[in-house]
Amino acid sequence: MIRSVRRFAGAPAARRCAAAVLAAGVALTTLTACGSDSGAQTLTWYVNPDGEATNRATAERCSTDGYDIDVQLLPTDASQQRVQAARRLAAEDTGIDLISLDVVFVPEFANAGFLAEIPPEYTEQATGPDVVGGIADTVQWNDKVYAIPQWANTQIMWYSKSLADAAGLDMSEPVTWDQIIDAAADNGGTVGVQGKKYEGYAALINALVMGAGGEIATNLEAGVDADITIDSEAGDAAAAVLEKLSNSPAGQPDLPNSNEGTVLPYLMDGGGFMMNWTFVYKGAGYTEEQLKDLGWAMYPATVAGEQARPPVGGIDIGVNAASDDLDAALAAAACITDEQSQIDLAANDGLMPAKSSLYESPELTDAYPADLLALFRESLEQGGARPVSAVYNDMSLAIQTSWHPPSSVSSSTPSSSKQFIEDVLGGEALV
Amino acid sequence: MSTSTVKSGDSPEKQRESDKSRAENRLGQKLVLPAVILMLLVTAWPMIQALWLSLFQYRLTSPDDREMVGLNNYVTIFTDPIFWRDTGNTVMIMVVTVSIEFVIGMAFALIMHRVIFARGLIRTSILIPYGVITVVSAFAWQFAFSANNGFVNYWLPFVEDNFDWFGSYGSSMVAIMISEIWKTTPFMSLLLLAGLAQVSEDTLEAAKVDGATWWQRLYKVILPNMRSAIMVAVLFRALDAYRIFDNIFVMTRGANNTESVSFLTYRQSIELLNLGMGSALSVVLFLSVLLIAALLVKVFRVDLAQARGER
Numbered sequence: 001m002i003r004s005v006r007r008f009a010g011a012p013a014a015r016r017c018a019a020a021v022l023a024a025g026v027a028l029t030t031l032t033a034c035g036s037d038s039g040a041q042t043l044t045w046y047v048n049p050d051g052e053a054t055n056r057a058t059a060e061r062c063s064t065d066g067y068d069i070d071v072q073l074l075p076t077d078a079s080q081q082r083v084q085a086a087r088r089l090a091a092e093d094t095g096i097d098l099i100s101l102d103v104v105f106v107p108e109f110a111n112a113g114f115l116a117e118i119p120p121e122y123t124e125q126a127t128g129p130d131v132v133g134g135i136a137d138t139v140q141w142n143d144k145v146y147a148i149p150q151w152a153n154t155q156i157m158w159y160s161k162s163l164a165d166a167a168g169l170d171m172s173e174p175v176t177w178d179q180i181i182d183a184a185a186d187n188g189g190t191v192g193v194q195g196k197k198y199e200g201y202a203a204l205i206n207a208l209v210m211g212a213g214g215e216i217a218t219n220l221e222a223g224v225d226a227d228i229t230i231d232s233e234a235g236d237a238a239a240a241v242l243e244k245l246s247n248s249p250a251g252q253p254d255l256p257n258s259n260e261g262t263v264l265p266y267l268m269d270g271g272g273f274m275m276n277w278t279f280v281y282k283g284a285g286y287t288e289e290q291l292k293d294l295g296w297a298m299y300p301a302t303v304a305g306e307q308a309r310p311p312v313g314g315i316d317i318g319v320n321a322a323s324d325d326l327d328a329a330l331a332a333a334a335c336i337t338d339e340q341s342q343i344d345l346a347a348n349d350g351l352m353p354a355k356s357s358l359y360e361s362p363e364l365t366d367a368y369p370a371d372l373l374a375l376f377r378e379s380l381e382q383g384g385a386r387p388v389s390a391v392y393n394d395m396s397l398a399i400q401t402s403w404h405p406p407s408s409v410s411s412s413t414p415s416s417s418k419q420f421i422e423d424v425l426g427g428e429a430l431v
Numbered sequence: 432m433s434t435s436t437v438k439s440g441d442s443p444e445k446q447r448e449s450d451k452s453r454a455e456n457r458l459g460q461k462l463v464l465p466a467v468i469l470m471l472l473v474t475a476w477p478m479i480q481a482l483w484l485s486l487f488q489y490r491l492t493s494p495d496d497r498e499m500v501g502l503n504n505y506v507t508i509f510t511d512p513i514f515w516r517d518t519g520n521t522v523m524i525m526v527v528t529v530s531i532e533f534v535i536g537m538a539f540a541l542i543m544h545r546v547i548f549a550r551g552l553i554r555t556s557i558l559i560p561y562g563v564i565t566v567v568s569a570f571a572w573q574f575a576f577s578a579n580n581g582f583v584n585y586w587l588p589f590v591e592d593n594f595d596w597f598g599s600y601g602s603s604m605v606a607i608m609i610s611e612i613w614k615t616t617p618f619m620s621l622l623l624l625a626g627l628a629q630v631s632e633d634t635l636e637a638a639k640v641d642g643a644t645w646w647q648r649l650y651k652v653i654l655p656n657m658r659s660a661i662m663v664a665v666l667f668r669a670l671d672a673y674r675i676f677d678n679i680f681v682m683t684r685g686a687n688n689t690e691s692v693s694f695l696t697y698r699q700s701i702e703l704l705n706l707g708m709g710s711a712l713s714v715v716l717f718l719s720v721l722l723i724a725a726l727l728v729k730v731f732r733v734d735l736a737q738a739r740g741e742r
Contacts, residue, residue, distance in 0.1 A: 079702060086704055090491045112492040197686035223493075253593040254578045256686065262579060390493065394703060405598070405687060427488055427503075430513045430695060430708070 041067045041325060043332050045098035046088075048074045048081055048315060050279070051151075051349035055100075055336070058344065062335035067328045069098070069336070078102045078199045082393065089114035092322035097329040098336070100315045101147060103138035104199070104386050104396070109318060110141035111223075111390035116319040116326055118145040122334045132356045132377065134385040139316050141390075142221075147316035148337040149354035151345050154379040155207070155275050155311045161295040163189045163271035174308065176301045177208075177241045180273045184250035189272025191245060192263030195255040197404040202396040203311040203386060204275070205403055208238035210309035210384030211302030216399065217421075220389040224425040228418045230399075235414030237302050239403075246406040256405035268293075275299065277313070278376055281368065282350030296372055298379060309384030314354060352376050397431045398424040478717075485711035491704035504711035514695065514712075518719075521691040524604070525672040525723075528611050532668060533661075535612070536619030543620065544627045561617035569681035572610035573597075576682075600687045607689060610678045615671065619664050626660020627653070662731035669727060670720055692716050 040063075047055045052073065059069040074081040082105050088096050089109065101109065109115050118126055118139075126148040127136040139147040157180070164171050167183035184191050194200030209216055214234020219227045229235075245251045252258055252266055260276055267274045268290045274280075286294060299310035317337050323329045335341075339361075342353035347367045353359065359377045368376075387395060402417035403409055423429035485504055489497045508514050543554050560568065575581050576596040584592050596602045630653050638648050654661070676693040683689045685698070696716055700709020 083701055086492065087701075090704070108492050112494070114492075197684060254595045254598060256598045257578075257595060265579075397698075397703070427708070428507060430507065430511045430699065431703070 040065060041328065042070050043067050043097040043323075043325070043329055044070050044072055044095055045100075045332070045336070046072050046074050046085065046096055047100045048078075048102070049076050050315070051345045051351050054341075054344050054348045058336050058341045061340070062332055067325070067332065069332055072096075074100065079393075081105075085109070086112075086114070089320055089322070093320075094322055094324050096320050097323040097325075098333055099318050099320065100150065101318050102199075103135070103149075103312075103314050103316055104392050106138055106147050106316050106318065107141045107388050108390050108393060110144075110146035114318075114321055115146040116321045116323065116330065118148060118319075118333075119330060122148060122330065125334060125337065130355045130357050132354055133380040133383055134312060135314060135354050135380070137385060137388055138314075141388075147318040148333055150315045150317050150337045151342060151351040152314040152354040152380050153277050153312065153352065154376060154383050155203075155277055155299055156375055156379050157273055157297045157299055158267060158276055158280050159273045159295045159297065160189070160267060160271040160293050162293055163187050163273075164295060171295060171297045174298060174301050176304050178244070178304075180300055181241075181245055181248050181250045184272040185248045187271065189250065189270050190252045190266050191248075191250045191272055192252055192258065192266050192274035192276070193245070193255075194260060194263070194275070195246075195258045195404075195406045197256075197400050198259065199396060199400075200259055201404065202399050203313065205238060205242075205399055206386045207299065207309055207311045207384060208241050208302050209234050211299070211306060212237035213303070213306055214238075215387075217387045217389065217395060220387050223390050224394075224427075226387075226389060226391075226395075226425070228421045228425075230421070231415040231418035234302075235418075236411060239409050239411060239413045241302060242403070242406045242409040243411075246409065251406075256407070273300075278352050279350040281372060282348075296375055298375065298382070307382060310379045310382065312380060312383030312385055315351075352380070391425060394424055394431065395421055401431050481710040481713050484706050485714050487707040489705075489707040491706055500707070504708050505715070507708070508711055508715060513690075514692075516688060517690045517692050517695045520604075520689065521673055521675065521693075524608060524611065524675055524691065525669055528608050528615070528672050529665060529668050531608075531612050532616045532619045533665065535616050536623055536664070539616065539620035540623035540627055543624050557620060558617045560614050561621070563614065565614055565677040566681055568614045569610055569678045572606065572613070572678075573682045576606045597683055597686070600689065603683050603687050603689045607675075607678050607682055610682065611672065611675060614678075615668060619668055622660060622664035622667065623657070626657035626664070629660065630656045658731060662727065665731075666724060666727045669723055673720060673723060674716070692719070 045055075045059060052071075056071050059071045063069045074084055081100075081102060085099050085101065085105070086109070089099075090112070106115070123145045126139050126145050131149060132152055135149045135152045139145055139149060157175075159171065159180075164183065166187050169175060169179060169183050181191055183189075194204055206216055209230060212234035214229065214232045214237075216230045217226045217228050219225075246255055250272065252263065254262055263274050263276060264280070264284050264286075266272065268286060281294075281296075299308040301308045317333045319326065319329045319333050337354075339353075339355065339358060342355060342358055343361055343363045345351040346353050346358070347363045353364075356377060358364065359373050364373060386392065389395065398421040399417060402420045403413060420429060420431075424431045486499060486501060487497055488500045488503070539557050543550075543557060546553050563571075576583050578584065578593050578595040578598075581596075583596070584590050584594050594602075596606045634652055634656070635648060638652050643651065674693050675691045676697065679685060679689055679691055679694050680697075685694050690698075692712070693716065696709060696712040699705045699712055703709075
């Protein structure tokens with residue numbers, strides 16, 4: 001090949017042509033290499049990095065004589081996952097058949113026609129009575145089912161028992177944000193939350209607002225014309241919590257940049273409280289010694305006497321509407337969300353089942369303390385979902401923009417953010 | 432080096448010369464024509480597409496609601512405080528980083544020009560940062576400034592050990608600009624080095640004999656003779672700096688109001704999949720870059736043809 005190119009030296013046009021032919025040849029070889037060599041068809045499943053190893057094993061288990069399930073990894077960051085999924089699905093990329101979707105993105109994708117409808121034989125698995133709490137709602141859009149839940153996630157309050165004891169808090173009873181911020185501040189500890197400008201911060205704000213009995217928005221089917229209701233007493237209560245935390249010594253030094261990972265060391269170094277997902281028990285990397293001091297309780301109440309509405313999340317499996325073989329992809333989706341897969345994810349990775357009955361399976365009762373399992377399920381049942389809207393992403397970005405950094409939050413934030421969210425949805429403001 | 436001052440009423444000889452140069456120009460135009468056509472095919476289509484899209488309210492996730500809104504997107508942009516805030520940020524980053532880079536880059540260029548021993552080693556080590564991919568250098572600096580595992584806080588005597596550089600606007604901007612300056616100063620010094628090579632040693636010698644100090648030689652001889660090289664260096668860097676994206680994306684994700692215009696454009700078109708508004712912002716960004724280029728060429732009063740040594 002090289003010699004044939006060299007022979008053209010001195011004739012630039014011909015050389016360019018040869019180079020193009022060469023490049024095309026390389027591309028062709030690569031394309032052929034993409035095909036499966038076993039003769040079976042390949043289904044490509046894009047997974048988020050949580051529980052990747054377990055998902056790879058599940059993919060192998062769910063591969064049949066008819067198809068192999070190939071696993072591709074999405075980025076770590078939820079918004080980056082959404083961007084990559086949306087761009088591929090919008091382009092009707094047939095190189096993607098199954099996709100792990102954060103629960104908040106399903107309505108948007110379903111509304112855009114990116115996802116195949118789940119046929120009746122699988123809807124029981126997706127939305128049956130055994131599906132925990134509000135998770136069944138996350139896979140439905142306009143009374144149709146567009147995804148199957150794989151695992152459910154919720155935030156509980158993790159705390160150091162020694163600090164709670166020192167502060168004299170009775171953790172068996174519901175506690176409020178006020179109480180834990182004061183307890184941490186008085187005892188040299190901190191309260192860890194997700195304060196970075198990202199989806200985790202929007203989840204925190206939603207939990208605070210719902211915990212005070214309010215909602216960020218209602219009439220969500222109206223899309224961009226939804227009623228924004230964050231400017232309410234509940235919104236004020238949520239703002240008061242953030243204002244108090246960011247002005248308190250209990251606020252962590254990197255509060256405006258904190259995420260699920262950065263809050264982990266603070267809990268064990270200085271003691272205190274941490275709002276975080278279920279993975280902490282298995283995946284925080286705490287030592288045996290540290291785990292002895294680790295306590296857990298229901299998410300704190302925004303207002304004393306009101307029930308807390310902890311953040312809920314998780315992963316639903318959607319099927320690309322443009323997939324080459326929808327039937328195979330749907331069958332594969334049902335398999336990778338089956339009970340075995342949910343139990344494996346919970347036992348190996350701390351990602352809890354979306355089905356309520358599985359919390360009693362022996363694999364889980366062996367892997368977790370009974371009270372922690374009960375707390376996870378209770379927290380999921382009690383949890384407050386983020387607005388189920390086709391324009392949720394815009395809402396979330398508008399909230400993040402108007403409520404960040406936490407130190408800028410004041411009593412006027414709810415009303416200014418209502419105006420801003422409305423302007424953004426109406427296309428009258430940039431976000 | 433001054434622009435030619437040929438007056439009208441040229442001699443026949445001059446006339447012949449301009450005939451010749453006109454013919455050369457025509458030949459030149461013919462020679463570049465295929466390249467121009469190819470470039471138009473590759474670049475003009477996306478540009479026209481962006482212009483067309485910018486007249487729509489169009490989201491990738493709700494394709495059915497696509498609606499022609501005329502110049503509404505532009506009205507929204509130019510009346511939006513976030514756009515002006517981001518433009519302010521971008522201009523500030525451009526002015527501050529390019530000025531500092533120019534000073535440091537000039538010093539580096541003088542060192543690289545005059546160095547006698549270990550010439551290759553010194554030149555290479557000065558150029559290393561430019562060989563690092565921007566995203567990598569942004570991550571490196573982000574880790575360096577991190578409150579959790581960075582070393583900057585321990586090195587700086589007047590900074591608390593747990594100071595969060597990315598916690599507020601000012602300190603975030605400092606971190607972003609330091610990363611940008613570290614990364615691109617070598618490029619500036621490389622272009623300035625090429626300019627330094629143009630300065631004739633004879634003139635410098637003459638100035639020295641006349642008793643000019645080092646500063647006088649720098650200001651009266653070296654810099655004026657490097658004007659076109661300086662313009663090219665400043666122009667390239669200013670345009671690059673105006674389109675800053677990677678450092679901000681990696682270090683703050685636009686938090687604490689540290690967004691640039693490119694970042695805003697990215698968010699509208701990629702993150703929000705708002706193709707109409709994203710395209711309108713791209714058009715605005717493109718026009719701003721053109722404007723900056725035109726302004727710089729005017730400020731430096733450099734004839735580009737002259738800079739290439741054609742006249």
